[in-house]
Amino acid sequence: MNLTKSKIKKVNSLYIHIPFCSKICPYCDFVKIIDNEQFKKRYVDEIIKDISFLTANEAKFLTIYIGGGTPSVLNNDELIKLLSALKPLLKDDYEFTIEVNPESLTVEKLKIFKEYGVNRISIGIQSFNKEILKEINRDFNIDYFKLINLVKKYIDNINVDLIYGLPSQNLNILKEDLDNFIKLDINHISTYSLILEKGTEFYLKGVNEVSDEISREYYDYILNYLRSNGFKRYEVSNFAKPGFESRHNLTYRKDEEYLAIGVGASGYIDHYRYKNSASLTKYLKGERDKELDEISFNDDLEYYFICNLRLEDGFNLDEFKNKFHFDFLVKYNDKINKLMSRGLVKINGRNFSCTDEGIILLDIVLRELI
Numbered sequence: 001m002n003l004t005k006s007k008i009k010k011v012n013s014l015y016i017h018i019p020f021c022s023k024i025c026p027y028c029d030f031v032k033i034i035d036n037e038q039f040k041k042r043y044v045d046e047i048i049k050d051i052s053f054l055t056a057n058e059a060k061f062l063t064i065y066i067g068g069g070t071p072s073v074l075n076n077d078e079l080i081k082l083l084s085a086l087k088p089l090l091k092d093d094y095e096f097t098i099e100v101n102p103e104s105l106t107v108e109k110l111k112i113f114k115e116y117g118v119n120r121i122s123i124g125i126q127s128f129n130k131e132i133l134k135e136i137n138r139d140f141n142i143d144y145f146k147l148i149n150l151v152k153k154y155i156d157n158i159n160v161d162l163i164y165g166l167p168s169q170n171l172n173i174l175k176e177d178l179d180n181f182i183k184l185d186i187n188h189i190s191t192y193s194l195i196l197e198k199g200t201e202f203y204l205k206g207v208n209e210v211s212d213e214i215s216r217e218y219y220d221y222i223l224n225y226l227r228s229n230g231f232k233r234y235e236v237s238n239f240a241k242p243g244f245e246s247r248h249n250l251t252y253r254k255d256e257e258y259l260a261i262g263v264g265a266s267g268y269i270d271h272y273r274y275k276n277s278a279s280l281t282k283y284l285k286g287e288r289d290k291e292l293d294e295i296s297f298n299d300d301l302e303y304y305f306i307c308n309l310r311l312e313d314g315f316n317l318d319e320f321k322n323k324f325h326f327d328f329l330v331k332y333n334d335k336i337n338k339l340m341s342r343g344l345v346k347i348n349g350r351n352f353s354c355t356d357e358g359i360i361l362l363d364i365v366l367r368e369l370i
């Protein structure tokens with residue numbers, strides 16, 4: 001993979017991974033380590049080297065997303081260093097998101113975000129229920145209403161994360177959580193159904209995921225409740241008020257190219273998917289050790305279906321033809337008819353998408369198409 005200036009200049013999105021967290025959640029399998037002052041400083045310096053490479057190649061992005069881990073555990077100086085290196089990489093009309101956890105967000109950090117152009121914030125609230133928060137090793141003494149009112153003074157495009165399907169949760173707790181999330185009066189909610197990942201504390205303790213029936217009951221409740229409160233489900237797990245869909249998130253979901261910087265971060269450019277080594281030791285020594293995967297035509301097609309059919313609006317048939325050089329409706333005619341007769345897919349104008357039932361039964365739709 002040869003990252004030339006002309007290839008880099010075509011990419012519209014950049015992801016930056018910050019792996020540090022103040023506490024480790026018992027279900028998390030992301031690339032993260034416990035906060036460490038010395039590593040953090042060196043890590044930011046390494047990240048800046050990769051950003052400088054992009055700057056030297058005149059990269060400009062429509063969306064930048066700093067995720068983690070917990071980016072808000074960086075101290076003020078580290079944030080200023082990172083954000084001031086990123087700011088010149090933004091195009092006009094950009095979306096610049098940072099993920100934060102409630103316990104490490106301060107007024108000073110909000111001021112820094114605003115000053116350096118961050119215009120979207122994603123806050124890992126997860127739940128209002130103290131027992132649930134204790135169960136997942138999170139701070140349970142924070143007044144989220146106060147916190148969100150404070151954030152709104154600096155940034156008005158706000159996402160909050162909600163988790164469901166935890167061992168001590170039930171439908172009533174989920175209903176209370178959703179009521180509270182709505183009362184926060186924010187414009188984007190990402191919902192996460194607990195996935196039991198190998199090697200995590202929950203996995204080692206023998207925690208089970210909820211059954212498919214319960215999971216479906218929770219999901220149906222979330223979908224109907226958020227829809228009736230003015231949110232559109234634009235992607236299986238992401239809900240937004242009109243106009244507040246995350247453009248960065250849509251880059252991934254529409255299977256468009258993006259670059260990624262940081263330990264364990266993955267990118268996609270010029271028919272290659274790459275993943276940086278997940279070893280912080282290597283990263284701090286300047287070794288990126290990228291795993292490279294060349295994407296064939298068939299891989300590309302499969303991935304396109306997997307990503308786009310998670311979207312409420314699916315994909316545009318003309319864009320499909322431009323990308324793959326054949327007519328989807330002609331080549332997949334029999335399969336489409338079969339899926340339509342089961343009420344799993346639909347065609348709306350020039351868009352092909354799953355129905356509500358099809359999104360729930362996405363595996364069946366994908367098995368038919370792939």
Ligand SMILES: C[S@@+](CC[C@H](N)C(=O)[O-])C[C@H]1O[C@@H](n2cnc3c(N)ncnc32)[C@H](O)[C@@H]1O
Nearest residue numbers: 027028029030068069070124161192193194195
């Ligand atoms: C990796 S975190 C990064 C942001 C931030 N540190 C936080 O915890 O909110 C992004 C989201 O993934 C969710 N998540 C992590 N592991 C998960 C799992 N095994 N199942 C479901 N959601 C998970 C977290 O709860 C969080 O909302």
Ligand code: SF4
Nearest residue numbers: 021024025028068069
């Ligand atoms: S869920 Fe977020 S806070 Fe918890 S360990 Fe993972 S990245 Fe860190």
